[in-house]
Amino acid sequence: MSGPAEVTEKAARAAAPTRGRSLARVATARRQWIVMAVLLAVACYAPFQLVPFRVFQLTMVLVYAVALLGLNLLVGHAGQISLGHGAFFAVGAYGSAIMIDRWDTPHLATLPVAAAVAFALGLALGLPAMRLRGLYLALVTLAIAIFLVPLLKRFEAVTGGSMGLTLGKPVPPAWTGLAEDQWLYFLALAVTVVAFLLAHGLLRSRVGRALHAVRDNEAAAEVMGVRLSFYKTLAFAWSAMFAGAAGCVYTWVIGFVSPDSFALTLSITLLASIVVGGLGSFSGPLLGGLFMMFVPSISQDVNDAAPGVIFGLLIIAVMYVAPTGLAGLAGRMTRSITKILRKE
Amino acid sequence: MAGFLQEIVEGLGAGAIYASLALALVLIYQFTGIVNFAQGELAMFSAYIAWQFMAAGLPFWLALVLTLAVSFVGGMLIERVVIRPVEGAPELTVVIVTVGLFIFVNAAAGWIWSFLIKDFPNPFPGGAIEAGGLSLGYSTLGIMAVVGVVMGLLYLLFQHTKVGLGMRAVASNPSSARLVGIRVGWTLALGWGLAATVGAVSGILVAPLLFLEPNMMGGVLIYAFAAATLGGFDSPVGAVVGGLVVGVAETLAGAYVGFIGSDLKVGVPLVIILFILLLRPQGLFGRAAVERA
Amino acid sequence: MSENAFLTVTDLRAGYGGARVLHGVSLAVGQGEICAILGPNGAGKTTLLRALSGMVRVRGDVRLDGADLSGRSPDTIARQGVAHVPEGRGTFMPLTVEENLRLGAFVRRDRRSLRGLRDLRGRRGGSAVDADLERVHTYFPVLKTRLKQVAGSLSGGEQQMLAIGRALMLRPRLLLLDEPSLGLAPMVTQELFRIVRAVNEEERTTVVVVEQNAHLALSIAQQAHVLESGRIVLSGSAEQIRADEQVAQSYLGYRV
Numbered sequence: 001m002s003g004p005a006e007v008t009e010k011a012a013r014a015a016a017p018t019r020g021r022s023l024a025r026v027a028t029a030r031r032q033w034i035v036m037a038v039l040l041a042v043a044c045y046a047p048f049q050l051v052p053f054r055v056f057q058l059t060m061v062l063v064y065a066v067a068l069l070g071l072n073l074l075v076g077h078a079g080q081i082s083l084g085h086g087a088f089f090a091v092g093a094y095g096s097a098i099m100i101d102r103w104d105t106p107h108l109a110t111l112p113v114a115a116a117v118a119f120a121l122g123l124a125l126g127l128p129a130m131r132l133r134g135l136y137l138a139l140v141t142l143a144i145a146i147f148l149v150p151l152l153k154r155f156e157a158v159t160g161g162s163m164g165l166t167l168g169k170p171v172p173p174a175w176t177g178l179a180e181d182q183w184l185y186f187l188a189l190a191v192t193v194v195a196f197l198l199a200h201g202l203l204r205s206r207v208g209r210a211l212h213a214v215r216d217n218e219a220a221a222e223v224m225g226v227r228l229s230f231y232k233t234l235a236f237a238w239s240a241m242f243a244g245a246a247g248c249v250y251t252w253v254i255g256f257v258s259p260d261s262f263a264l265t266l267s268i269t270l271l272a273s274i275v276v277g278g279l280g281s282f283s284g285p286l287l288g289g290l291f292m293m294f295v296p297s298i299s300q301d302v303n304d305a306a307p308g309v310i311f312g313l314l315i316i317a318v319m320y321v322a323p324t325g326l327a328g329l330a331g332r333m334t335r336s337i338t339k340i341l342r343k344e
Numbered sequence: 345m346a347g348f349l350q351e352i353v354e355g356l357g358a359g360a361i362y363a364s365l366a367l368a369l370v371l372i373y374q375f376t377g378i379v380n381f382a383q384g385e386l387a388m389f390s391a392y393i394a395w396q397f398m399a400a401g402l403p404f405w406l407a408l409v410l411t412l413a414v415s416f417v418g419g420m421l422i423e424r425v426v427i428r429p430v431e432g433a434p435e436l437t438v439v440i441v442t443v444g445l446f447i448f449v450n451a452a453a454g455w456i457w458s459f460l461i462k463d464f465p466n467p468f469p470g471g472a473i474e475a476g477g478l479s480l481g482y483s484t485l486g487i488m489a490v491v492g493v494v495m496g497l498l499y500l501l502f503q504h505t506k507v508g509l510g511m512r513a514v515a516s517n518p519s520s521a522r523l524v525g526i527r528v529g530w531t532l533a534l535g536w537g538l539a540a541t542v543g544a545v546s547g548i549l550v551a552p553l554l555f556l557e558p559n560m561m562g563g564v565l566i567y568a569f570a571a572a573t574l575g576g577f578d579s580p581v582g583a584v585v586g587g588l589v590v591g592v593a594e595t596l597a598g599a600y601v602g603f604i605g606s607d608l609k610v611g612v613p614l615v616i617i618l619f620i621l622l623l624r625p626q627g628l629f630g631r632a633a634v635e636r637a
Numbered sequence: 638m639s640e641n642a643f644l645t646v647t648d649l650r651a652g653y654g655g656a657r658v659l660h661g662v663s664l665a666v667g668q669g670e671i672c673a674i675l676g677p678n679g680a681g682k683t684t685l686l687r688a689l690s691g692m693v694r695v696r697g698d699v700r701l702d703g704a705d706l707s708g709r710s711p712d713t714i715a716r717q718g719v720a721h722v723p724e725g726r727g728t729f730m731p732l733t734v735e736e737n738l739r740l741g742a743f744v745r746r747d748r749r750s751l752r753g754l755r756d757l758r759g760r761r762g763g764s765a766v767d768a769d770l771e772r773v774h775t776y777f778p779v780l781k782t783r784l785k786q787v788a789g790s791l792s793g794g795e796q797q798m799l800a801i802g803r804a805l806m807l808r809p810r811l812l813l814l815d816e817p818s819l820g821l822a823p824m825v826t827q828e829l830f831r832i833v834r835a836v837n838e839e840e841r842t843t844v845v846v847v848e849q850n851a852h853l854a855l856s857i858a859q860q861a862h863v864l865e866s867g868r869i870v871l872s873g874s875a876e877q878i879r880a881d882e883q884v885a886q887s888y889l890g891y892r893v
Contacts, residue, residue, distance in 0.1 A: 081439050083381070128621045135379055136621055138439055139573065142381070143566050143614035150607045264562055268447055275440055304459060308451020315444030319437050320429050506743070513729050513740050520727030523690060524803065525715030525744035 032282065043189055052181040056253070057293055059181070062188040063250050065289035066195045068274045070242025072288075073199060075271070076280030077208065078235035079215030084141030086266030087148045088118045088240040090257075092247025097165045097257045098158055107170040111191070111248050118244020119237050126236035127229075137236065145267040152259035164258025167251065184253050191249050195242055200282075202238065211235055243270075272311040276318055346477040351599045352592055357484030358567075359591020360491040361549050365561075365568035366575065366583035367495070368543035373577045374515040375535035378427070378438050382445035384565030386422075386540050387547030388558060389449050390415045392457050394548050395464055395556055404467040408548060412541050419540025420533040427536070428529075453558040464551035487549050494545050495584060498538075502580075511535060563610050567594065570613030573620050576630020585629065590616060643668035643843050644689075644811060649697035649707075651688040658684040660867040661697070666860070668702075669841040671834070673854035673875065676864035682847040683724055685864065686813045689845070690714055690721035701811060715744045720804035724815040724847075726796045730789035734780055737788045737799055738773060741806030742766045766806070773802040776832050794825035801829070805836065812836070814846040818853060826850065830857050855879050 047055045067089050074080050095117050096110035125140060152159045159165065172183030202208055210231045251257055269292060277288025299306035365387060372380045380386075390411055397407035426445060430438050468486035472479045502508035513521040514531040522528050546568075547561060554560050571590045575582020590613060598609045620627060642665035649662040658681045666672040674682050688695045691711040699706040706714050720741070729737050745766065774781040777798045783791065788799060797817055804812055814833065818826040834857045837844050848854035855861060861878045863871040871878065 075436070079434075079436055081436060081443075083443065125618075128618050135435065135439070136573075136617075136625075138379075138381070139569050140614070140617055140621070143569065143617055146562055146566050147608075147611045147614050150610060154605075154608055264559075268443065271440070271443060272447060275444075303455050305451040305453075305455035308447050309455060312444050312446070312448025312451060315447065316426065316441050319433075319441050319444065509732075509736060509740065510743060512732060512736075513743075516729045516731050517727060519692070520723065520729060521740075522692065522711045523715070523721045523723060523727060524740050524807075525712040526740075527710075527712050 040193070044186075047182045047185045052179065055181045055185050057297070059185045059188045059253050060250075061286075061289040061293045062185075062192045063246050063253060063289075064270075064273065064292045065285045066188075066192055066249065067243045067246035067270055068277060068285035068288040068292075069195050069199050070239035070246070071270055071274045072239075072279065072281075072285050073202070073211075073242070074235050074239035075274060076278075076284065077203060077215060078211045078232055080232055080236065081135075081138040081271070082141040082236070082239065082267075083138050083271060084143070084145035084148075084267050085239070085243045085270045086262050086264070086268075087141070087144045088122060088243035089247040089250065089266065089270070090148055090152070090259075090262035091118050091121055091240075092244030093251045093257050093262070094152065094159060094165075094247075095244065096248040096251040097167055100167050100251070101160075101165050102158075107252050108187075110251075111245060114248035115241045115245040118247070119241035121244075122237035122240025123233060126233035126240075137232075141267070142264075145264045149259045149263055152262070159259070160257075162259060164256060164261075166256050169255045170252050187252060188249050191245060195245065199242070207231060207234060269311065272315050276311070276314050348596075349478055351595050353478060353480060353484065355592030355595030356588055357481070357487050357591070358595060359571075359588035360488045361546050361553075361587075362564065362567040362571045362590050363584045363587025364491050364494060364542055364546035364549070365564055366571035366587045367498070367580055368539040368546070369568055369572045370575075370577060370580050370583040371535055371539040371542065373572070374580075375511070375532050376427070376431070377435075378442065379577070380445075380539070381439065381442040381565075382449055383539065383543050384561030384568065385446050385449040385453075386415070386419070387543035387550075387564075388561040389453050389547075390418075390540070390544030391464065391547035391551040391556055391560070392453055394544075395457075395462060395551070398465060404465060408467075411548065412544055415540040415544035416537040418537075420537035422540070423533040423536035427532075431532075450558050457558075459558055461555035461557040464556040466552035483552075490545060490549060494542060498542070498580070501538075507534070566610060566613045567591070570616045572627075573617050574627055576627025579627065579629035582627055582629030586627070642666060643670075643702055644845070645698070645700045646689070647698040647700075649685070649688055649695055649699065651684055651693045651695045651697075653684075653693065658867050659688060659695075662864070662867070662869055664862055664869065664872065666843055666845060668843055669837070670860065671837050671844040671846065671858045673851075673858035673861040674845060674847045674864055675851045675854065675861055675878070676870075678849075680864040681867040682864055683815055684867075686721060686723075686815050686845065686847055689811075689813055690719055692721075712744060715807065718807065718810035719813065720807040720809035720811070721813040722800045722804045722815060722817065724819065726800040728788050728791075728796045728799060730787070732788055733784065734786055734788050734791070734799060735770075735784040738770060738780070738803055738806050739766065741803035742769065745807065769806050769808065773805050776805070776836065777802050794821050794829070797821060797825075797829060798832075801833070801836075809842055812842050812844045814844065814848075816847055816849060818848060818850045826853060830854075833857060 046058060050058070067085065070088075071082065071085050074082055092114040095114040096107070099105040099110045099113060100107060125144065126137070128140070153162050155161075169180060170183065170187065172178045172180060176183065178186065203211075273288035273292040274284060276291055277286070278284030295310055296307040299310055303309075365384060368383050368387070369380060372378055372383070393414055394407045394411040397410055398404060402410070422445070426441065427438075430441050466483060468483040470482065472481045473485070474480075500508075502512060510521070510526045511531055511534065513524070513526060514528050514535075518528050521531070546564065550560065550564055567590050568587070571586035572583050573586070574589060575584070575586030593616065594609050594612045597604045597612050598606050604611065644666040646662060646664050650657065650659055652658045662681075662685060664672070674685060676682055684693060687693045689699060689706070691706070691709050691714040695707050697707060701717055701719065704717060706717060706719070709717075729740060732740070779795060780799060780802055783795070788796065791799060801814070801817070812833075817829050817833070821829070830853055833844060833846070836842055837857075846854055846858065855875045855878060858875045861873065861875050862869050863878070871881075873881075
């Protein structure tokens with residue numbers, strides 16, 4: 001039996017070569033940009049229409065989306081698994097928090113540093129794990145996710161220990177006339193847009209093509225001269241960088257970091273969200289972010305354990321029936337709807 | 345010197361528990377090439393089942409036997425229902441499914457029994473045997489004895505029964521095993537059942553040492569992974585030896601490396617995993633370079 | 638063909654996923670006969686054997702001594718006495734030679750063999766399976782000296798002997814051999830075929846052998862079928878096939 005993921009890929013590849021389809025593809029790409037522009041317009045308009053709490057929730061959706069974007073690069077595009085992306089998220093969050101706390105660094109200036117630190121860490125940890133197949137990366141990242149919490153608690157002088165660090169939030173410049181929650185939202189939105197463009201560019205580059213080759217067939221990619229471990233490690237480092245950037249924005253938004261916010265649950269929820277949102281798709285991280293924000297906040301009223309039960313069942317269900325997740329499902333639906341419309 | 349030996353004894357006690365969970369991981373890996381990330385959570389769930397039996401008034405040992413039986417059947421069911429549909433799918437798919445199982449089982453336990461910690465009775469008396477300056481706790485001895493018995497039984501099963509021979513045949517060459525008439529599907533389910541049973545032993549042994557709660561096995565799972573990586577994922581003997589080594593290394597590091605202390609001990613398995621991956625990726629007892637496609 | 642054939646295959650269709658490999662194969666083999674299946678690569682010879690032993694889904698009718706085998710699972714078919722030596726030998730590498738052989742008797746229900754390798758007290762001998770182990774040793778003396786050795790350490794020829802020995806442990810009524818000569822030196826191959834012939838004569842075991850080396854297969858077979866693109870294009874006695882020069886050139890790849 002060939003796996004469901006494989007089947008869709010094969011179908012996609014089989015569909016690719018025909019001329020008409022490739023024209024259709026250009027059209028879809030153009031439509032995609034139009035959709036993106038509309039989305040962005042809506043996103044810019046939304047904070048002026050919503051109460052601050054909703055704006056905060058949307059901000060968190062963007063934060064998660066950035067982290068998921070990174071995870072999507074790794075899992076969806078390079079076919080590797082990380083069970084410890086919460087750790088890189090935490091590295092970014094703490095990196096930013098410590099810089100603000102100790103040296104009064106301006107909030108925005110912490111972003112590149114946080115991202116760079118996460119990138120470097122991803123590179124260092126990816127090297128030993130990537131020499132072998134993806135399984136070991138999952139092991140190593142899981143171990144990191146579990147190790148991180150006591151580590152953060154240990155270096156109390158720097159990290160504030162179990163109590164964590166409380167920080168001021170970025171102050172909106174007067175010329176914008178924005179409230180704090182709106183300013184935070186736009187900061188997150190800006191980071192999200194840049195992150196999406198960056199990821200898009202990455203995937204279109206040589207590196208992206210190499211990653212796809214690795215995911216689709218490691219052996220063949222290697223024969224064709226793709227330096228497997230190099231690209232896999234690079235993908236891991238990139239994805240760690242996105243998680244770190246997301247963590248940094250998280251610190252701005254929440255104004256507080258503590259070790260228990262970054263327990264294993266965060267890592268696992270990130271993986272679950274990108275799987276459900278849609279692996280390897282453009283809108284997957286956004287849908288996953290929505291999912292990560294709203295499934296717990298809605299279902300927790302039923303039972304504390306309800307989000308976990310829902311996530312667990314959904315992941316398994318997605319792997320059985322729709323390996324491309326919500327995004328794939330949505331795509332499939334729009335395609336069948338347009339087909340029906342065209343027939344009429 | 346006595347203190348050092350004492351730490352080693354303690355380490356072996358902890359290592360025995362890691363060994364049993366590592367053994368569960370290796371059992372499933374051997375048959376299916378799957379690393380079951382939900383193994384620790386299944387063990388935790390088994391511990392809750394045992395707790396429930398005891399809460400209903402059953403004595404510990406009876407509760408243990410019943411729990412092992414339930415775990416065995418549960419493990420087989422999980423293979424048939426959850427894993428079967430993705431059998432032969434890409435590794436990524438299968439790993440994600442076991443992660444889904446991890447999340448689900450964890451949450452289900454929290455839903456049924458709440459996330460509040462529960463006391464789990466220790467089946468072994470509190471005292472210790474004093475011998476040659478060493479203090480051998482009954483609890484430590486008991487754990488080692490239970491794990492020893494489990495391993496002995498597994499050895500007998502695999503080496504001296506027809507079922508065990510069939511299981512080893514499936515592990516080594518599934519299609520050839522089908523040709524000689526072994527029902528491979530059921531054998532895989534049997535492997536999951538056995539793994540769940542062995543894992544349950546580790547869960548029930550750990551529960552009195554920690555507190556019983558849904559996240560109890562997260563740390564233990566990492567130690568078990570380190571043990572299996574160290575011993576080699578395809579070697580049951582390696583899993584046992586690896587478990588003991590990891591247990592001792594962790595205890596010694598906690599006791600003698602001031603920086604590590606008791607709170608950072610969970611970094612030891614991470615370091616072990618990284619070192620093994622760099623130096624001898626197939627593990628001490630594993631077969632080299634056999635990569636399942 | 639003969640009405641009282643032991644193995645009859647009628648309009649057998651089989652394939653993998655969407656790809657059909659066999660398009661209606663019919664043949665009959667009499668009891669105690671050796672039947673050779675010849676043909677070029679990709680003709681469906683291996684699939685035919687896999688269809689007979691239940692390893693691929695089939696449509697059509699397969700009967701062994703009257704019993705319907707089509708659509709049955711491999712273990713049911715093995716229980717009916719069909720032993721399949723697969724291409725590549727199917728050795729259980731990390732297991733010992735003895736364990737490999739005993740696995741061949743896995744589906745047999747002889748009372749003592751249920752206990753497996755030996756009973757817990759370490760006693761051995763006496764069971765029907767042990768007797769069959771001895772019987773295999775007489776055909777393949779080399780295996781007897783290697784019983785405790787790990788099967789993966791055997792040479793290619795020895796592994797092929799082990800595979801046939803394993804099949805014999807079933808006391809098969811029908812023995813399916815897939816490319817026994819593959820990758821072996823000519824001397825070894827000849828020895829193997831001599832033993833297959835001996836088994837066939839002494840035990841009246843019916844044999845279906847798939848072989849690239851047509852010359853060798855025809856030397857021991859009574860009848861032969863040439864398979865091409867999933868269809869039987871020619872059937873006849875081994876002599877007829879051998880004598881047909883055109884066949885020899887187009888399908889068997891050698892001149893007479």
